[in-house]
Amino acid sequence: MLEYAFRGSKRYWAWLTFLCIIISVGFYFYIKQLSYGLGITGMSRDVSWGLYIAQFTFIVGIAASAVMVVLPYYLHNYKVFSRVTILGEFLAISSVIMCITFVFVDLGQPSRVLNIFLYPTPHSLMFWDVIALGGYLVLNVIITRVTLGSEYKHIEPPGWIRPVIIISIPWAISIHTVTAFLFAGLAGRPFWLTAILAPRFLASAFSAGPALLIVLSMIVKKITGFDVNDEALKKLSLIVTYAMCINVFLILMELFTTLYGGIPEDVSHLQFLYSGLDGNHTLVPWMWASSILALGSLIFLITPRCRNNYKILFLSCLMVFFSIWIDKGLGLVIAGFTPSQFGNVVKYWPTLPESFIALGIWGVGAFLVTAFYKITISIRQELKV
Amino acid sequence: MTITRRNLLKMMGITALGTAFGKYLTARADSPVARVISKVFIENPRSQKNRSAQKVRLAMVIDLRKCVSDQGCTKCIDACNQAHNIPNFGNSKDAIKWIWKERYEDAFIDQENFYIKEEFKGKLVPVFCNNCDNPPCVEVCPTQATFKRDDGIVMMDWHRCIGCRYCMAACPYGSRSFNWRDPRPFISNINEDYPTRSAGVVEKCTWCDERVSQGLLPICVEACPEKALVFGNLNDPASEVRRLLKDNFSIRRKPGLGTSPEIYYLV
Amino acid sequence: MYDGGKIITGLLIFVCLFTSPFWYDISSKTAMEKPTPVLPANQKECVSTVSFMLSDHMELLNTWRYEVVREGKTYYTSPSGNNYKMRLTRTCLNCHSNSSEFCDRCHDYAGVNPYCWDCHNKTQNLAGK
Numbered sequence: 001m002l003e004y005a006f007r008g009s010k011r012y013w014a015w016l017t018f019l020c021i022i023i024s025v026g027f028y029f030y031i032k033q034l035s036y037g038l039g040i041t042g043m044s045r046d047v048s049w050g051l052y053i054a055q056f057t058f059i060v061g062i063a064a065s066a067v068m069v070v071l072p073y074y075l076h077n078y079k080v081f082s083r084v085t086i087l088g089e090f091l092a093i094s095s096v097i098m099c100i101t102f103v104f105v106d107l108g109q110p111s112r113v114l115n116i117f118l119y120p121t122p123h124s125l126m127f128w129d130v131i132a133l134g135g136y137l138v139l140n141v142i143i144t145r146v147t148l149g150s151e152y153k154h155i156e157p158p159g160w161i162r163p164v165i166i167i168s169i170p171w172a173i174s175i176h177t178v179t180a181f182l183f184a185g186l187a188g189r190p191f192w193l194t195a196i197l198a199p200r201f202l203a204s205a206f207s208a209g210p211a212l213l214i215v216l217s218m219i220v221k222k223i224t225g226f227d228v229n230d231e232a233l234k235k236l237s238l239i240v241t242y243a244m245c246i247n248v249f250l251i252l253m254e255l256f257t258t259l260y261g262g263i264p265e266d267v268s269h270l271q272f273l274y275s276g277l278d279g280n281h282t283l284v285p286w287m288w289a290s291s292i293l294a295l296g297s298l299i300f301l302i303t304p305r306c307r308n309n310y311k312i313l314f315l316s317c318l319m320v321f322f323s324i325w326i327d328k329g330l331g332l333v334i335a336g337f338t339p340s341q342f343g344n345v346v347k348y349w350p351t352l353p354e355s356f357i358a359l360g361i362w363g364v365g366a367f368l369v370t371a372f373y374k375i376t377i378s379i380r381q382e383l384k385v
Numbered sequence: 386m387t388i389t390r391r392n393l394l395k396m397m398g399i400t401a402l403g404t405a406f407g408k409y410l411t412a413r414a415d416s417p418v419a420r421v422i423s424k425v426f427i428e429n430p431r432s433q434k435n436r437s438a439q440k441v442r443l444a445m446v447i448d449l450r451k452c453v454s455d456q457g458c459t460k461c462i463d464a465c466n467q468a469h470n471i472p473n474f475g476n477s478k479d480a481i482k483w484i485w486k487e488r489y490e491d492a493f494i495d496q497e498n499f500y501i502k503e504e505f506k507g508k509l510v511p512v513f514c515n516n517c518d519n520p521p522c523v524e525v526c527p528t529q530a531t532f533k534r535d536d537g538i539v540m541m542d543w544h545r546c547i548g549c550r551y552c553m554a555a556c557p558y559g560s561r562s563f564n565w566r567d568p569r570p571f572i573s574n575i576n577e578d579y580p581t582r583s584a585g586v587v588e589k590c591t592w593c594d595e596r597v598s599q600g601l602l603p604i605c606v607e608a609c610p611e612k613a614l615v616f617g618n619l620n621d622p623a624s625e626v627r628r629l630l631k632d633n634f635s636i637r638r639k640p641g642l643g644t645s646p647e648i649y650y651l652v
Numbered sequence: 653m654y655d656g657g658k659i660i661t662g663l664l665i666f667v668c669l670f671t672s673p674f675w676y677d678i679s680s681k682t683a684m685e686k687p688t689p690v691l692p693a694n695q696k697e698c699v700s701t702v703s704f705m706l707s708d709h710m711e712l713l714n715t716w717r718y719e720v721v722r723e724g725k726t727y728y729t730s731p732s733g734n735n736y737k738m739r740l741t742r743t744c745l746n747c748h749s750n751s752s753e754f755c756d757r758c759h760d761y762a763g764v765n766p767y768c769w770d771c772h773n774k775t776q777n778l779a780g781k
C-alpha cells in the first residue's frame with residue numbers, strides 16, 4: 001500500500017519538498033543543540049521545561065482525540081463516520097510520533113533514553129507515559145494496517161481486530177490522563193496541582209483534535225475530492241462544540257477556585273498569564289488572544305446557522321485549535337514555572353533554534369499526515385468507497 | 386468453550402501472563418499497589434511513624450542567628466563550589482547552584498508575615514537541597530538516577546540521568562540545576578578528586594556524600610567560620626543536631642507539602 | 653535478465669562502495685597496525701588479570717560505577733587478594749597515567765568512544781588532558 005505515497009501530482013511533491021526543507025532546517029538546529037547543549041533554547045534554571053514539553057502536551061491531546069471518531073464508529077456502529085475514522089487514526093499515529101520526537105529533543109542525554117526501559121520505575125509517571133504512548137502507537141499502527149489493508153484486499157478485517165480497536169478507546173483516554181498526571185501530581189507546583197487538570201486536558205483535546213480533523217477533511221476535499229460526507233462533518237462539529245463548551249467551563253471553574261480562594265501563590269500564576277507579574281507581560285497578549293478566540297469560536301459553533309456554514313465552521317475550528325494551542329502549548333507549561341519557587345519571575349521565550357526545531361517536528365507530523373492520507377485516499381478512491 | 390489442546394494452551398498462556406503482571410504490580414516494596422496501599426491505608430501521613438525507620442537519618446541544622454551570609458560571607462558556597470567543580474557561566478539562565486542565598490521571605494515563602502522581626506526582613510539565608518525524607522524528585526525520576534540512600538541523602542547518579550528534568554519540575558524548593566552546556570570550560574580550578582559533570586544532566590547538593598561515606602563532614606559545615614552549620618544523625622538522640630533541635634525553635638521550608646525537608650533553620 | 657547490464661554494474665558499484673572502509677584500511681599502512689598501548693613502567697599488577705581486563709574491563713568499570721554510586725561501596729578485592737579503591741582517576745589512572753597513550757590506543761583502533769572523560773578527570777599534571 002505504501003507505493004501510493006510515491007505517486008502523486010506536482011502539487012503533492014511540491015508540498016512534501018517544502019516540508020522536507022522545514023524538517024531539514026529543524027534537523028540542522030537540532031545538531032547544533034546536540035553539540036552546544038540545551039542552553040541553546042530559552043530554558044533556564046527556573047523555567048526548566050519550555051516549548052518542547054508544551055508542544056508535547058498539546059499534541060498528546062490531538063493523538064488522544066482520535067477516540068472521538070473511533071468510539072462512535074466501532075463501538076456504536078455509527079456508519080456516518082466511515083470515511084473520517086481512518087483519517088482520525090492516521091492523525092493519531094502522526095501525533096504520537098511527533099510527541100515522542102518532542103520528548104526526545106528535550107532530553108539532555110538522549111543517547112541514554114533506553115534507561116527508561118532498562119530501569120523501569122513504576123512510581124514515576126513519566127515511565128507510564130512512555131509505556132502508554134508507545135502502546136498507543138503500536139495499537140494504532142496495527143489497527144490502521146489491518147483495517148486499511150483488508151479494504152485494499154477487498155476482504156473483511158479479521159475478527160481479532162475488534163477487541164484491539166475497543167482497547168484503543170480507553171487507552172486513548174489514558175494517554176492524555178497520564179500526561180495530565182505528570183503535571184497534576186507535583187505538590188511543589190501549585191498551578192498544576194489540581195484534580196481538574198486531567199478533565200481539562202481531555203476536554204481541550206476533544207475540542208482541538210476533532211477541530212483539526214474537520215479542517216484537514218475540508219482541505220482534503222478541496223484538493224482530492226475525497227468527501228468525508230456532510231453528516232460526518234456536522235456531527236464532528238457538534239462534538240467540537242460540546243467539548244469546547246466543557247473546556248471553557250472547566251477553565252472558568254479553575255479561574256473561580258483560584259481567584260475566589262485567593263491564595264497568593266496560586267493567584268500569582270494567573271496574574272502572570274493574564275495581567276503580567278513584576279513587569280513581565282510575555283504571555284499576556286497571548287492568553288487574552290486565546291480567550292477571545294475561545295469565546296468567539298463558541299459563539300460561532302453554538303449558532304447552528306454559523307456552524308453549518310462551512311466557511312464559518314472552518315474558521316471556528318481554526319480558532320478552537322489556536323486558542324487551545326496557546327492555552328496548552330504555551331500557557332500551561334510556562335506559567336507552571338512562573339513565578340518560581342521563590343516568587344521570582346524569570347522570563348522565558350523560545351529562541352530561534354528552539355523554534356526551528358519545534359517547527360521541524362511539526363513538519364515531520366505534517367509529512368506523515370500527508371503521506372498517510374495520500375495512501376488512504378488513493379485506496380478509497382480506487383475502491384470507490 | 387470446549388477444552389481443546391489449543392484452548393488449554395491459550396488459557397495457560399493468559400494465566401501465566403496475568404500472574405506475572407500481578408506479581409509485578411504487587412511484589413516489590415515500591416510496586417504501584419504497595420505504594421498506593423501504604424499511602425492510603427496504613428498510616429496517618431502526618432505521623433512521625435511514617436518517617437524512615439532506618440538507623441541513620443542525616444540532617445542539617447542551620448543556625449540563622451550565627452550565620453553571617455547577610456553580611457556578605459560566602460565561605461560555605463565557595464568551599465562547595467571549589468570542591469565539586471561547580472561552573473560559573475556568568476549568567477543566571479544557565480546558573481548551577483548547589484548552595485546559594487535567598488531572602489528570608491523568598492526561602493520561606495509560605496511564611497507570609499509582613500511584621501516579622503525586623504532583622505529578618507530581606508535577610509539573606511543560605512539554601513541547599515533539603516535532602517527530604519519523602520523526596521518528590523525521587524518519586525518522579527523515570528530511571529532512578531536520583532534515589533534515596535540508606536542514610537537519607539538523596540543521591541545523583543550522573544551515569545544514568547537522561548536529562549528529562551522532571552525532578553526539577555517536581556522539586557518544591559528549586560534546589561536542582563541542569564547543565565545547559567558543557568560546564569568544563571567554565572570551571573576556574575578543577576578539583577581532580579571530584580568529577581565534573583557533562584552537559585545534559587541534573588545536579589544538586591548531595592551533602593558531600595563522598596565525604597560522608599568516609600565519615601567526614603560536608604565541606605560547607607567545615608568551612609563555616611561561625612560554626613552555623615551542624616550536621617548529624619537525627620536518629621541518634623545524643624547527636625548535636627538532636628540537641629540543637631530540642632533546645633531551640635526551628636523552622637523548615639514548606640513543611641506542609643509532606644516532603645519532610647531535613648534542613649532545620651534555627652531562628 | 654532485463655536491463656542486466658545496468659543491474660550488474662550498479663550492484664558492483666554498490667558492493668565496492670559498501671566495502672570501501674575495508675579497502676581503505678587494507679591500503680593504508682597505519683590503519684592495520686595492532687594497537688600499542690603503553691603499559692605502566694613500575695607496576696606489574698593490575699586490579700585483575702590481563703586477559704580479564706582485555707576482554708572485560710568495560711564490565712568491571714560498569715560494576716564499579718554501580719557499586720560506588722548506587723551501593724556506596726568503596727573497596728574491590730582483586731583475584732590476587734589486594735584491595736583497591738574503586739576509583740577511575742585515583743586508582744586506574746594512578747598506574748595508567750596517560751590515557752591517550754594507553755586507553756585511546758585500543759579505543760581508536762576499535763573505533764569506540766567511551767565518554768568517561770566528559771566528567772572524570774584525567775589528572776592535571778600529565779599529558780593527555
